[in-house]
Every structure is written in C-alpha cells, then in structure tokens.
Amino acid sequence: MEQNLLEIKDLCLSFKNDETLVSTLHHINLSLREGELVTIVGESGSGKTITVRSILGLLKSPPAIYTNGKVLYKGQDLLTFRKEEWRKIRGKEISMIFQDPMTALNPVFTVGEQMENVYLYQGFKKRPLFFKRPSKKEKKEAKYRSLELLEKMRLPDPEGLLNRYPFELSGGMCQRIVIALALIHTPRLLIADEPGTALDVTVQASINKELQRLVKEEGISMLYITHNLGVAKEMGERTYVMQYGKIVEEGATDDVFLNPQDQYTKDLLSALPKLV
Template sequence: MTTENLLEIKNLSISFKNGPEEVPTLHNINISLKPGELVTIVGESGSGKTITVRSILGLLKTPPTLYTGGSILYKGKDLLKNKKKDWREIRGKEISMVFQDPMTALNPVFTIGEQMLNVYLYQGKKRARRWFGKPSNEEKKAARERAIELLHKMSLPDPEGLLERYPFELSGGMRQRIVIALALIHTPKLLIADEPGTALDVTVQNSINKELQRLVKEEGISMLYITHNLGVAKEMGERTYVMQYGKVVEEGNTEDVFLRPKETYTKNLLAALPKLV
C-alpha cells in the first residue's frame, strides 16, 4: 500500500446559514485515506459524520452551507474548487456513495436493469439522455454484462432475472446490494458507505458488510464507512475516526481505539455498549 493519501480532508470547517446568523457545524476536521484502505468514521447521531462525507461529493447545497475553512484533497486536487463540469467527471466514476435507505435510492417506476444500464451509459453526461444519440448495440451489451457481473459479485440469485424486476419486488437486503452494485458500476477509486445497514436487520447488515469488505479487496478500491454502531466499526475498518459535536476527538488504528481509547468520549461510547450477563 502506498503512503500517499488518496483522500485528505484538512482543517475542514462548515457553517450553516440560519437567517442572518451562521451556525458553526464542523470544526477543523482532519481525515485521510490511502489507496486500498478501509476507514470507519464513528459517532452518535448528529456528530457530523454525514455532513463530512457529503461534502466530499459536493452534495451540500450552498447556501445555506458555508465552507469557512480547510480543503478536501482528492489525488492532490482540492474538491472545494470544483465546478459543475468537474463534479460530473468525478461523481459515480472516481467517487461513489452508498446511501442509508435503499428504497429511496432506487426509482420505483424503473426496473433494476433500466436503472443500472442508464447509470452505466449516461453517468457524467451533461444533459438528459434524450439529447444523446442512441447507444450502440455494443455499448448496451457492455452495460448489461457489467450489470450482471456486479449482481453476481453481490451474491444475488438469478442476476439476469433481477434486471427485469422492480425495487418493490425485492427484499431490503437485495435492494441494498443493488444500490452497492450501482455505486460500483464504473469501478470508482473511492466508495463512501453512509450507514448502509441502518434500515436492515442485524443478520442482513452483517452479510452486506462482509460483501463490502470482500469487494474492496477484489475491486482494489478505498472505502470510507460511516456508522454509529461501534461493533460494526470495530469489524470493518483498519483505522477509525471518532466524531463528537462536529469534531474528530480521536483517531488511530482500530484495535488501539477500541482496546486502548484515550478520550473520555470514546470510553463513554464503549461503556454504553450492551453487555451479555
């Protein structure tokens, strides 16, 4: 693994406009990620985890979002200076994101195949597909083959048959696997998983997490995994960042953070875990 960082968030500070006032929300966040590394960000709800990772993809509307300091470097380039054209080239191709709720991430009126093929064929395009020439048979064949390949990698039964089905016909675990497949369709360098198991039961969540770990190795990508579940964080990441009130209060090797925590907040989080008597 190279020592050069793929992603480096440096002293990132964000406020939100609330009428005439500015409400500071993130305070000097520093997070780094190397190629091929799996890093977790953990903290209670409202600690700033999702705001931090959404800022990486420019998904926070400005205003009310105000970037008051710092930078987000991806391959050495500051993403905060991106224009719309730059974002189109990065989103879904260089950096992808898996969102919390698979039902809202998928369009209920299109089949799984239509959604996967459209993402493959039109990701990063400036206008709606009606403005483009009809894809060639070779392009459509490549898109279909890639979709089937990813559904197979996600351990889904009958990948070809799934392409003809709608999201509401599938279970929550199957939908989440499809959302992950969509995020991987262009083999991004960085995958952001924002609490992908929150809407699922524990056994399905565990299965999804194992698939993510396996795919990170197979596809050779890096992953930022966001969770408020300390048990999941301990199992997933090589390194862990702990956030509280918009600040990183502790970071380090995952084993050190969980077995030898330094900060009172981390110790309190670990003490709050339920114990079997």
C-alpha cells in the first residue's frame, strides 16, 4: 500500500483563554498522497486555516495547545519538532501560499530582492552582520531560479519584473509572484490557503489553472483551502468538508458533490446560486 506523504491523525487543538481551554479542532483525520491535489472546504471559521497552519507549526503555543493527535510528514511527527528542525523543512519541504498577495510581499524591496533572498537564506535563523556574503555563482543561481519561476507563472517580461516593487503590480501579478516564492525550493508539499480570495473571479480562475498545471509538471502534492464550492469541485481529486472544527465528510470530489451524505454538505450545495 502506498504510504501517504502527509497524514493528520486524530488531531485535537485548544486555545488557552485565561485559565480555560477553548476546544477548536476536534479529532481531525486527513491524508495526502504523493502528487495528489486535495481540497478542504467549509465556511469561514470552520477551522481550515488552523488545521493547515498546524502542519507548518505556525500557531504560537501557548495560546494554542495540542491536546491529542499527530501530524505525520513522511512518517515523522511534526508536532514533536524543535525550532531548528522546523527551519529545515519550511519553504524547502513544505511551503505555503497565504491569502492576501498585497500584504504577503514586502513593499520596500523589489521582486528580485525578495525572491533571491528567499532562495539564498531560506532555513537560516537570521542574517547577522557577519553573515557570509553569497558568491557570484550563488547570486547567479538565485537570479536564474527566480526568472525560471516567473516564466513558469507566465508573467510578462520576467527580467523587468525583478526590478519592480510589489505596489507597481496588479493583484493577479502579485499572487503569481507569491506562488513563485513558495515554489522557489521546489517543495514536496504546497499548502494554498484561499489564494484567490482578494482577486476577481477571472484572475482567480487563471491562478487556479496555473496551480493545477504546476502540480502536474513539478510533481508537487497540494492542499488547497477554499470556501468556494465551485473552485473546490474544479481543483481537487478528493475533498474534505469542515464545520465547527470537525471534518464532517470526505471522499472523491465527484462523490462528495454529486452524492453528499452529511446534511451540512447538502446545505452548502443548496446555498449555491442557481442560474434560471
């Protein structure tokens, strides 16, 4: 039997509020195979983002406290990792595309500076004053990789883009650059947290097509988080439905949408606008 690249087993998470624990995630079970694209859907506040942030250890503890379960990546429990171990896999093994492209990029650095810095310094704790300067060869490699990814994202004039600032670009262009940044070390697992939220529907559709194409071309596994059921149906091979911090339904995407079993899933589908 093929081993899962990612497996979340019976995960329970609470947040500490003064002296009380507020239970937030309830016995989450989720898996992802190599080269698979899986979607997680649900209303805002259903626990989608908290679940995927747990995979990368991005929740501060406390207030976040894991009361049960494991997050297994290639058989290793990520919840037991120390800071040094996290730095080795963040951005290299597992990478994440955040929701708002306009705030994900630093406005005072050019696109090229940001991409090359991520390529050169990903995994380091910090860059002190005495940090060894990258060689000309390393800088050349960083620029080449940046241009390669901008071309893969089908952005016009990649060379010129390296010298431009994020505020000079449209939301769709910034989102493609954020995706390129997440892919700069060719991670095995890519987490896309509602990457089209701040974009209009046509741009969102083109971004999603790029993500699907990159998953096939690069052999990446992807978790795609959305509250848009139409997007979920187009994107994922399998779909998980979340409500109030629980997974209420999961299965092949066509089965979930054409033959839903849980009442919450049925309610979500019935709420979709219909053309008359």
